[in-house]
Structure formats: C-alpha cells, structure tokens
Amino acid sequence: MSKVKYKKSPGERVSELIINILLVIIVFVMIYPFWHVLMYSLSDSRAAMSGGLFFYPRKFTLITYRMLIRTKQIFIAFKNSVLKTVLATFFSLIITALTAYPLSIPGLKGRRLVQVYIFFTMLFSGGIIPTYLLIKDLHMLDTFWVYLIPGMLSAHHMFILRNFFQAIPDSLEESAMLDGASHMDILLWIVLPLSKAAFATQTMFYGVSNWNEYMDGVLYVNDQRLQLLQVYLRQLIYTDGSKSVLSGADLAASAAVTEESMKMTVVAITVLPVIIVYSFLQKYYMKGIMIGSVKE
Amino acid sequence: MNTTERSKWKKQIGYFRRYWMLYAMLIPGIVYITVFKYVPMYGVSIAFKDYNGFGKIAEAEWVGLKNFRRLFETNAFRRAFYNNIIISLAKLVFGFPAPIILALMIDGIRTKWAKRIVQTSVILPDFVSWVVIYGLMYAIFSPNTGVIRQVASVIGYNGKLPNLLADKETFRAVIVGSHVWKGMGIGTVTYLAAITGIDQQLYDAATIDGAGRWQKTWHITLTGIRGVIITLLIIRIGHIMNAGFSQIFAISNSAVVSVADIIDTYVYRIGLTQGRFSLATAAGLFKSVIGLVLVLFTNWISKKVDPDSGIM
Numbered sequence: 001m002s003k004v005k006y007k008k009s010p011g012e013r014v015s016e017l018i019i020n021i022l023l024v025i026i027v028f029v030m031i032y033p034f035w036h037v038l039m040y041s042l043s044d045s046r047a048a049m050s051g052g053l054f055f056y057p058r059k060f061t062l063i064t065y066r067m068l069i070r071t072k073q074i075f076i077a078f079k080n081s082v083l084k085t086v087l088a089t090f091f092s093l094i095i096t097a098l099t100a101y102p103l104s105i106p107g108l109k110g111r112r113l114v115q116v117y118i119f120f121t122m123l124f125s126g127g128i129i130p131t132y133l134l135i136k137d138l139h140m141l142d143t144f145w146v147y148l149i150p151g152m153l154s155a156h157h158m159f160i161l162r163n164f165f166q167a168i169p170d171s172l173e174e175s176a177m178l179d180g181a182s183h184m185d186i187l188l189w190i191v192l193p194l195s196k197a198a199f200a201t202q203t204m205f206y207g208v209s210n211w212n213e214y215m216d217g218v219l220y221v222n223d224q225r226l227q228l229l230q231v232y233l234r235q236l237i238y239t240d241g242s243k244s245v246l247s248g249a250d251l252a253a254s255a256a257v258t259e260e261s262m263k264m265t266v267v268a269i270t271v272l273p274v275i276i277v278y279s280f281l282q283k284y285y286m287k288g289i290m291i292g293s294v295k296e
Numbered sequence: 297m298n299t300t301e302r303s304k305w306k307k308q309i310g311y312f313r314r315y316w317m318l319y320a321m322l323i324p325g326i327v328y329i330t331v332f333k334y335v336p337m338y339g340v341s342i343a344f345k346d347y348n349g350f351g352k353i354a355e356a357e358w359v360g361l362k363n364f365r366r367l368f369e370t371n372a373f374r375r376a377f378y379n380n381i382i383i384s385l386a387k388l389v390f391g392f393p394a395p396i397i398l399a400l401m402i403d404g405i406r407t408k409w410a411k412r413i414v415q416t417s418v419i420l421p422d423f424v425s426w427v428v429i430y431g432l433m434y435a436i437f438s439p440n441t442g443v444i445r446q447v448a449s450v451i452g453y454n455g456k457l458p459n460l461l462a463d464k465e466t467f468r469a470v471i472v473g474s475h476v477w478k479g480m481g482i483g484t485v486t487y488l489a490a491i492t493g494i495d496q497q498l499y500d501a502a503t504i505d506g507a508g509r510w511q512k513t514w515h516i517t518l519t520g521i522r523g524v525i526i527t528l529l530i531i532r533i534g535h536i537m538n539a540g541f542s543q544i545f546a547i548s549n550s551a552v553v554s555v556a557d558i559i560d561t562y563v564y565r566i567g568l569t570q571g572r573f574s575l576a577t578a579a580g581l582f583k584s585v586i587g588l589v590l591v592l593f594t595n596w597i598s599k600k601v602d603p604d605s606g607i608m
Contacts, residue, residue, distance in 0.1 A: 129567045
C-alpha cells in the first residue's frame with residue numbers, strides 16, 4: 001500500500017488479525033457451497049445421507065453422472081443452453097458493435113437523437129405482459145428464435161462499447177478514409193482489432209448472462225425439446241422429480257441413488273461450465289466491470 | 297437554385313456519401329429497439345383497456361383507470377407492493393454497505409497472492425444463476441439432508457431443524473442474505489478501482505504525521521471514494537422498485553408467497569398464469585412509472601450534489 005514504513009501498534013495488530021480471520025470466513029462462505037455440492041454429487045447416496053460429508057466425497061462414485069448421461073432430457077437441455085449461449089452471444093456482439101460504432105463518430109448528424117432514443121429504453125419499459133403479447137404476435141413463442149432475438153441488444157453494453165470505440169484515436173480512422181477505406185472496412189480492420197479487450201469483456205457479459213438467464217425459457221417456451229438447462233434444473237429441484245429422470249435407467253442402480261444426489265449432480269453440471277470459463281476469464285471480467293463503471 | 301443553395305445541397309450529398317454506411321449500420325439496432333422496446337411501450341395501453349388476450353389491442357374497449365382502481369382494491373396487489381418496498385429497502389440497507397466494507401478489507405491485504413485468492417473467490421457467485429443458487433441453498437439449508445443437519449449431528453443435536461427456505465419468518469432474510477452473498481463480491485470491483493485512483497502520497501504523508509490504519513482508512517480511503525459511493529447509492533435508489541424478479545422467481549415457493557410476492561411475480565402470476573392481461577399490465581405500468589420518476593428524481597439530486605455525476 002505505502003512505501004513509508006511505520007510500526008504497528010498492538011491494537012492495530014489485533015484488528016488486522018480480526019480482519020484476516022473475517023476474510024478467511026468470507027472466502028469460505030463464498031466457495032464452500034459449490035464445493036459441497038460437487039462432493040455430494042460424487043458421493044455414494046447412502047453414505048452421503050448418513051452424514052459426515054463436509055470436505056471430501058464419502059465412498060466416491062460417479063453413478064449419478066452415469067445415470068444422468070443416460071437420460072435424454074439433460075442432453076437436450078444442455079444442447080439448447082450451449083446453442084443459445086453461443087448463437088445469442090454471437091448475434092449480440094454483431095448488433096452491439098454495429099450500433100456502437102456509428103455512435104462513436106463525433107461528426108455523425110443525428111447521433112444524439114439516436115442515443116436518446118436508445119437510452120430512454122434503459123429508463124422505462126413496457127413490462128412483462130406487453131412484451132409477452134408482442135412475442136406472441138410475432139409467432140416466436142415456442143421457437144428457438146425467442147432465445148436469440150428479444151434480448152439481442154443491451155443498451156447498457158452498447159454504451160460501454162461506444163465509450164471504448166470513442167477512445168480510439170480519430171487520426172487512425174481518418175488516414176484509412178484517405179486511403180479509400182469505407183466505414184465498414186474501418187470497423188472491421190481497424191476498430192475491432194484495437195478493441196480486443198473490450199470484446200473479450202462483452203463476450204463474457206453476454207455469454208454469462210445468456211447461460212444464466214432463464215426467464216425467456218420460463219415465459220415463452222413450453223416445448224420440452226426447447227427447454228434450457230436452468231429451467232430443467234429448476235424443475236428437478238422443485239418437483240421432487242429428480243428420480244423421474246431415472247426411468248430409463250435400471251432399477252438396481254436407481255434404488256441406490258436418492259433424490260438428493262440427483263439434484264446435487266444436476267446443480268454440479270450446471271455450474272461446472274461456468275466455473276471453468278470463470279477461471280480463465282475472471283481477470284477480464286473484473287476489467288470489464290471497471291470499464292463499465294466509468295461514466296459516459 | 298442560387299449558388300449558396302447549390303453548394304449547400306452539394307455539401308449534403310458529400311456528407312451523405314461519406315457517412316451513409318454509418319447510417320446503414322445503425323438500422324438493425326434501431327429496428328430492434330423500436331420493435332422490442334417501443335412497441336411494448338405502446339402495449340401498455342391495455343392497462344387502460346379491457347383486453348383478454350384475444351384479438352387486436354387497438355380494438356379493445358377503453359376503460360380509463362378502472363384497472364388501477366381494481367388493483368388497489370386487491371389485497372394481493374397491496375401485499376406485493378408492500379413486499380416490494382420492504383424487500384428492496386432491506387436489500388439496500390444490507391446490500392449497499394457490504395461491498396464497501398469488503399473492498400476496504402481487501403484493499404488492506406498486503407500479500408499479493410492472498411489478495412488475488414480473496415478477489416477471485418468473492419466474485420464467483422456473480423457467475424451463477426439464481427436457480428443454481430437455490431440449489432446451493434438447498435444443499436446447505438435442507439433440514440433433512442443439508443449441511444446444517446450434518447453440523448447439528450456433529451454437535452449432537454438430532455431434533456427438528458427449521459426449514460429456512462419455506463418458513464415465512466425467515467424467508468425475507470434468505471432473500472436478502474442470498475442477495476448480499478451474490479452481489480457483495482462483484483460490488484467491490486468498482487470501489488477497488490476507485491481506491492486505486494487515490495494518490496499514494498496522501499497515505500505516506502498521513503503516515504509521517506502519525507496516522508494509524510483506521511485514521512487513514514477513514515480520512516483518506518473513504519473520503520477518496522465518497523463520490524463513487526454517492527453516485528452508486530443514487531443509482532441504486534433509482535432502481536428501488538426492482539426487488540429482484542429472477543431471484544424471487546427462482547427461490548420462492550407457495551409456502552412463503554405472502555412474504556415474498558413482489559410486483560413482478562404478481563404480474564407474472566395474474567397475467568401469464570391467470571390470463572388477466574389488463575390488470576397485470578396496470579400493475580407493471582404502476583411499477584415502471586414509479587421507477588422512472590425515482591430515476592429522474594435521484595439523477596436530479598445527484599446533479600445538485602455534484603454536477604459531473606448522474607447518469608444523464
């Protein structure tokens with residue numbers, strides 16, 4: 001923190017110790033639930049029920065995972081969620097960049113008007129029902145499009161990206177214009193390569209929220225074939241229906257597995273992709289939040 | 297056409313030639329915003345109509361404020377409004393200071409790797425959905441199989457444990473607690489960034505003057521990030537009508553609906569599951585309008601406090 005050294009008073013040593021202990025507790029509270037669920041999912045059901053499961057699996061087994069693999073719906077839900085996340089993020093990035101770039105050009109007439117037009121949607125919205133009726137009128141209920149289109153552009157992320165584009169020196173763009181490049185060329189070959197960091201964070205923002213957000217799956221989709229993983233998980237946790245996924249599995253195996261173990265396993269496989277992505281990208285995520293917190 | 301007009305015209309053409317592609321790029325975004333944001337705003341007109349979900353909105357009969365009057369006569373709506381405010385205020389009171397305190401604690405960590413570990417782990421909950429968090433809470437708090445059961449057995453208690461996730465007495469605490477748990481870590485990022493911006497010489501000077509750690513934290517760090525705190529507080533207050541739809545939708549159940557039903561869940565229930573579109577839209581509109589007024593008002597205050605702050 002500081003280059004100047006000073007002697008700590010005993011009182012300060014004590015308070016520092018207390019803070020450190022508190023921090024350890026906080027870290028534990030943040031991490032442990034994830035760890036516990038993972039360990040539970042890796043434990044034998046009966047051993048887990050009998051207690052004493054805290055930090056490592058009791059009677060390690062992958063039986064719940066094997067059973068889940070044999071069920072069809074989990075594959076469908078997983079595939080839908082992956083497909084939604086990848087495609088929706090891709091579409092979002094394109095439309096966000098296409099909107100943000102023109103709005104970053106100072107000389108563009110009407111720029112302010114468009115910005116106000118978009119900004120107002122951050123302050124006021126039609127709400128759940130009118131949006132639902134619109135999507136119904138567009139015949140998007142129970143189609144995959146409902147995952148991709150209605151949430152395509154986030155005004156907030158668009159403004160963050162615009163700020164980023166604005167920071168790119170105009171001289172680069174002007175010299176490219178003199179060389180005969182079009183604005184599309186400039187966006188593709190100059191602005192985008194210079195904004196890799198911004199795109200990494202945007203990809204994460206959109207990607208994480210596409211993976212986690214499930215209200216579209218609840219509000220607009222009934223078709224099981226289009227179910228999202230989060231919705232499937234919600235259904236399993238709530239309805240005590242975990243064992244119904246075992247219907248395809250053999251009875252001898254299902255007798256050895258409890259509802260609890262199945263639930264924990266589905267939670268684990270919903271979380272795992274996020275944690276893997278997180279461990280690679282959390283540095284960018286933090287940076288992205290910092291960019292976002294800087295005022296326009 | 298005289299010469300000045302002609303040159304003006306030429307200028308216009310030149311301008312358009314130079315910039316037409318930028319306007320073309322804007323088309324998808326503007327179309328999207330118009331269709332998916334502004335058309336639903338027109339759709340709120342059904343709050344003033346009698347619309348049952350069939351036929352065209354434009355053809356439905358106008359009924360003035362009847363839906364709103366009905367709404368306020370409904371106990372369930374009044375309850376949802378009350379819950380909305382209570383839950384939101386509790387989240388503000390407990391959820392707002394938490395990241396500030398945590399950020400100060402993290403800032404005090406001297407060892408680099410320890411700091412990294414703490415930062416990385418506190419942000420983790422922001423990455424998972426509320427459905428997953430419900431699953432985690434279930435794993436911890438389930439009275440039969442959860443961690444609390446196992447801890448209880450270890451200390452020799454085998455009696456009945458309360459089901460915190462389905463108890464009216466405790467459920468609001470669960471909502472607020474899980475909100476703090478999820479948001480505390482990610483909330484520190486902005487404050488830590490602001491703390492990095494504080495001039496290091498201030499600390500050195502204070503040390504030479506004999507200031508202790510607390511004094512420095514109070515007089516330099518907190519003073520240094522005061523602007524950020526005020527701005528974020530104002531933004532937060534502006535969004536007080538949002539009590540957390542996806543959270544409450546994911547974690548609440550019929551046993552606790554009386555303490556956990558907020559306007560959004562109420563709208564969902566009477567609108568999409570009971571098909572009372574006009575009433576539900578009226579409830580949603582009521583919420584949106586209060587929200588809009590609050591945002592504009594808090595923004596105005598924020599400009600009074602500091603002309604550079606605010607969101608507009």
